[in-house]
Amino acid sequence: MINETHDTSITSLYKELGIRKEVLKFGREIEAGLKERFAAIDEVAEYNQLKVIHAMQKNQVSEGCFHYASGYGYNDAGRDTLEDVYASVFHTQSALVRPQITCGTHALALALSANLRPGDELLSPVGKPYDTLEEVIGIRPSKGSLAEYGISYSQVELLSDGTFDYENIRKAIHENTKLVTIQRSKGYQTRPSFSVKQIGELISFVKEIRPDIICMVDNCYGEFVETIEPSDVGADLVVGSLIKNPGGGLAPIGGYIAGRKDLIEACGYRLTSPGLGKEVGASLGVMQSFYQGLFLAPTVTASALKAAIFAANIYEKLGFFVVPNGSESRHDIIQAVTFGKPEGVIEFCKGIQAAAPVDSFVTPIPWAMPGYDSDVIMAAGAFVQGSSIELSADGPIKPPYAVYFQGGLTWHHGRLGILMSLEYLVRKGVVVL
Numbered sequence: 001m002i003n004e005t006h007d008t009s010i011t012s013l014y015k016e017l018g019i020r021k022e023v024l025k026f027g028r029e030i031e032a033g034l035k036e037r038f039a040a041i042d043e044v045a046e047y048n049q050l051k052v053i054h055a056m057q058k059n060q061v062s063e064g065c066f067h068y069a070s071g072y073g074y075n076d077a078g079r080d081t082l083e084d085v086y087a088s089v090f091h092t093q094s095a096l097v098r099p100q101i102t103c104g105t106h107a108l109a110l111a112l113s114a115n116l117r118p119g120d121e122l123l124s125p126v127g128k129p130y131d132t133l134e135e136v137i138g139i140r141p142s143k144g145s146l147a148e149y150g151i152s153y154s155q156v157e158l159l160s161d162g163t164f165d166y167e168n169i170r171k172a173i174h175e176n177t178k179l180v181t182i183q184r185s186k187g188y189q190t191r192p193s194f195s196v197k198q199i200g201e202l203i204s205f206v207k208e209i210r211p212d213i214i215c216m217v218d219n220c221y222g223e224f225v226e227t228i229e230p231s232d233v234g235a236d237l238v239v240g241s242l243i244k245n246p247g248g249g250l251a252p253i254g255g256y257i258a259g260r261k262d263l264i265e266a267c268g269y270r271l272t273s274p275g276l277g278k279e280v281g282a283s284l285g286v287m288q289s290f291y292q293g294l295f296l297a298p299t300v301t302a303s304a305l306k307a308a309i310f311a312a313n314i315y316e317k318l319g320f321f322v323v324p325n326g327s328e329s330r331h332d333i334i335q336a337v338t339f340g341k342p343e344g345v346i347e348f349c350k351g352i353q354a355a356a357p358v359d360s361f362v363t364p365i366p367w368a369m370p371g372y373d374s375d376v377i378m379a380a381g382a383f384v385q386g387s388s389i390e391l392s393a394d395g396p397i398k399p400p401y402a403v404y405f406q407g408g409l410t411w412h413h414g415r416l417g418i419l420m421s422l423e424y425l426v427r428k429g430v431v432v433l
C-alpha cells in the first residue's frame with residue numbers, strides 16, 4: 001500500500017529530478033491502463049526466472065565457479081559449468097559462453113566462419129541482416145569477409161506484409177546451401193520482429209526441403225522476451241551478446257552461442273585454435289558477473305519490455321507513429337518512435353541521458369559517425385560501455401526523424417527515462433500536454 005505521505009514524497013522527488021506535475025500525471029494515467037500487459041510480462045519473467053534457477057541447480061553451480069582463472073584456463077570449472085548452464089537454459093546439447101567473444105557481431109561471425117567452408121552458401125530468408133553483418137558476410141566488401149574465403153551469400157526479401165516468402169525461399173535453397181541465418185529482432189529496420197513460433201515455422205520449412213541445412217538464429221535482443229527460445233523450435237544454433245538481455249546488465253563483455261554439439265565444437269576450434277577448442281580461454285574473473293547477470297536477465301528483460309510498452313503507449317497517445325504499436329505483442333525490447341522533426345529526436349535523447357545514473361550531466365548532440373550517412377544522436381549513461389540492455393536511445397537526424405530506444409535495468413528507471421524524455425519534449429514545445 002502506498003500511503004498519502006509516501007505518494008507525496010514520490011511526487012516531490014520527481015519534481016526535484018525535473019519532472020513537472022503534468023508529465024507525471026500523464027504518465028500515471030498511461031501506466032494505469034497497462035496493468036494487464038505488465039502482469040503478463042511478469043508471468044513470462046517468473047517462468048524464465050525459474051528456468052534459469054533450475055539450470056543453475058541442475059548443473060550444481062557452486063561458489064568455486066566464481067574463482068579467478070588465468071593463463072591457458074585449463075580446467076576452468078566456472079567457465080565450463082556456465083556453458084552447461086547456458087545449454088540447459090536454451091535446451092541445447094552444448095554452448096560456448098566467453099569473455100573472449102567481444103560482442104554480438106563477433107559471436108555471429110564466429111558461428112558462421114566456424115561452420116561454413118569454401119564453396120558453401122549462406123542464405124538469409126528474412127531480408128538484409130543487421131548492418132555489421134554486411135561486412136562479415138561480404139555484402140559490403142571487407143577484409144576477411146566470408147566472401148573472401150569463397151563463401152557465397154543469397155538473400156530472400158520478406159513479403160510486403162513482413163511475412164516469409166516461402167516460394168522464393170524454396171527456390172533459393174540448392175545443393176550448396178549450408179547454413180540459413182534468421183535474425184529474430186528487426187534491429188534498426190522497419191520490418192516486424194519475429195515470434196519464436198514464426199521462426200519455428202520457417203525452420204521446419206527449411207528442414208523439410210533439406211534436413212541437413214544448419215539453421216542459425218541471431219537471437220540479439222530476443223532472449224527471455226518469451227518463454228521459449230529459437231532453440232526450442234528447431235534452431236541448430238542461437239547466438240547473442242552478453243551486453244544485451246542475457247548478461248542482465250552485469251556482464252561487462254561477452255557473447256554466447258548455444259546449439260548442437262558438433263557445431264559448438266567447431267566454434268570452439270575457430271575461437272581459439274584447431275586442436276585446442278573449448279579447452280583453453282581463461283575466464284579472468286568475470287564469471288560471477290556472467291552467472292549473476294544471467295540470474296537477473298529474466299527480470300531485467302521484463303523491465304526493458306515494460307519501458308518499451310510504456311513509451312509506445314505514451315507517444316502513440318500523443319499522436320506519434322510508434323513501432324511496435326501500443327498494443328501488439330513483443331518479440332524483442334526495441335521501440336521506435338517517429339517524431340517527424342529533428343527536435344523530437346534530439347529532445348527525446350536529451351531526456352534519456354538526463355535520467356541516467358551515469359553521465360546525466362552530459363548533453364548529447366548529433367554528430368557524424370562512421371558508417372552513417374547522416375548525423376546521429378546517441379544517449380546512454382551506462383555502467384557498461386555501449387550496453388544496450390541499459391536504458392539507451394539513438395536516432396539518425398534525417399527523415400522520418402525516428403528515435404530507437406531500448407533497455408532499462410529496472411522498470412523504475414525505464415519509467416523515469418521515458419517521463420524525462422517527455423519532459424524535454426514539453427519544454428521544447430514539441431509536445432503540448
Ligand SMILES: *Cc1c(COP(=O)(O)O)cnc(C)c1O
Binds near residue numbers: 104130186220221241
Ligand atoms: C546488437 C545486434 C547485433 C550485433 O551485436 P553487437 O554486440 O553490437 O556487435 C547483431 N544482430 C542484432 C539483431 C543485434 O541487435
